[in-house]
Amino acid sequence: MVESSKIKVSIIKMDDYNDSTVTAQKVAEAIDAAGGLPEKFCPSTKVLIKPNMLTAKTPEFAATTHPEIVRAIIKYLRNFGITDITVGDSPAGTFSWDELWDKTGFAKLAEEEKVKLIPFENVKRLNVNNMTIPMLRELDDFDAVISVPKLKTHMLTKITGAVKNSYGLMPGNAKSNFHGDYPSPRKMATFIAQIFGIRKPDFIVMDAVFSMEGEGPSSGEPVNTGLLFAGIDAAAVDACACAAYGYTPLDIPLLVIVGKLGYGVIDMDKIEMTGDGVQKLMALNAKKSISDMLHRFPEPIFKLSTYFLSCRPYIMPEKCRNCGLCAEACSQKAICKAKNNKRFTVKNRGRCILCMCCVESCPFHAIKLINPGMKLKRIFDFIKGLFHKTT
Secondary structure: OOOOOOEEEEEEEOOOOOOHHHHHHHHHHHHHHOOOOOOOOOOOOOEEEEEOOOOOOOHHHOOOOOHHHHHHHHHHHHHOOOOOEEEEEOOOOOOOHHHHHHHHOHHHHHHHHOOEEEEOOOEEEEEEOOEEEEEEHHHHHOOEEEEEOEEEEEOOOEEEOHHHHHHHHOOOOHHHHHHHOOOOHHHHHHHHHHHHHHOOOOEEEEEEEEEEEOOOOOOOEEEOOOEEEEEOOHHHHHHHHHHHHOOOHHHOHHHHHHHHHOOOOOOHHHEEEEOOOHHHHHHOOOOOOOHHHHOOOOHHHHHHHHHHOOOEEEEOOOOOOOOOHHHHHOOOOOEEEOOOOOOEEEOOOOOOOOOOHHHHHOOOOOEEEEOHHHHHHHHHHHHHHHHHHHO
16 A cells, blocks of 8 residues: 655745735745645636634734735736635624725735625525534635635634634624633634534645734734745644644644544644745744643633633723724623723623633734733732832
C-alpha cells in the first residue's frame, strides 16, 4: 500500500501590507507553495471569499482580515479567468452593514475591484445531529469558498483561525444565541466543529502579517507576526499557526474535536510545512489569552465555578461610549444600564455564561474579563500606591 502524501501548508514571510504589488506576489507565492487551488476552480466557478469581519474596526487594530489580502486573492483568481467573485461575512455585533464595510475597508475594496459585497443575513435552516442550524442561504449559490481568516487569540477557543472563521457562515445574532445552549468552552468548541463540518472551505489563505495577541479576538493587541499561511485543509492550517502562541494542535480543544470528527488533519506528522516562513513561525512567542485559565474549570460545574470565583466581564467606565452593542450581543440579557442611566454594566451576574460575545462586539476595547488574580493585583497596586504616597 502506498502511503498517502502529506497535507501541504505554506508559510510565507510578509512584513506589511503597504505595497499592493508585493502583497499580490506574496499571496500568489503562498497559494502556489501550498499546491495551488483545487481542480474545481475554473473560469466558470462562482467564488465566495469569506474574510473575518468581526467588528467595525479599521484594519490596523488586527481584529479583522486586512482587505489587501483579499484584493490579492481577487487578482489571483482573475489570472485564472475567474470573474464571478463575491465577498461577505457576518459580524459579532449589530453594526449597520455600511458602517462595518466602511470601517473594515471592504466597501472601498469592493468598489475598486468591482466585486460583489453581500450582507450575511438570509438564512436557510439545516437539521444537523437533531439540531436546527441557521446557515447562510446564499451558500447554495457558490461553487467554491475561500476562507481568509485573521490569526488571533480567542478567550473561548484559545485561538481563532481557519476553522473558527467558518462560524461566520451563520448569520446575525444566532451565533451568540447558541452560546446559551453550549455554555462552556469545551461544549462550544464541539458545536463550532459541527458547524465547520457543514461546509468546509475549499481553500484557505490566513492573514497573520499582523495578528492579535492577548485578549482576542477583538480586545487584544496587534503583533507583527509577519506571515501568510495557505492550504486546502483548514484544520491543518490552524494546527501550524497555533505555534505562534506556543501551542501544539493538541492544546486546542476545537482542533482536537475537528480531528476526531474527521473534518481535517491536525497530526503534525501528516502535515508538510513549506515556505520561507517556517523557521520564523517556530521562533514566535505571541501572548496567549486568558482562555487557558477558563479551560481549567471542571466541565460539569463550569458556570458555578466561574461565578464563585467572580470571573465575569467588566465594562470599564472610562472607555465605555454607551453604544449598547454589548447589551444587544448578550443572549442572556445579563447587561443593562445602571440605575443612574449613565452607562452599561454586567448587572445580572448570575445570568452571564462567559460567552464573551460582549467583548467581541465592543469596538472600543471597553470590556475585559476580571478574575480573582486580577482583583488581587488591583488591590495590591492600590496598597502599593498608598505606600508610595506616604513615603
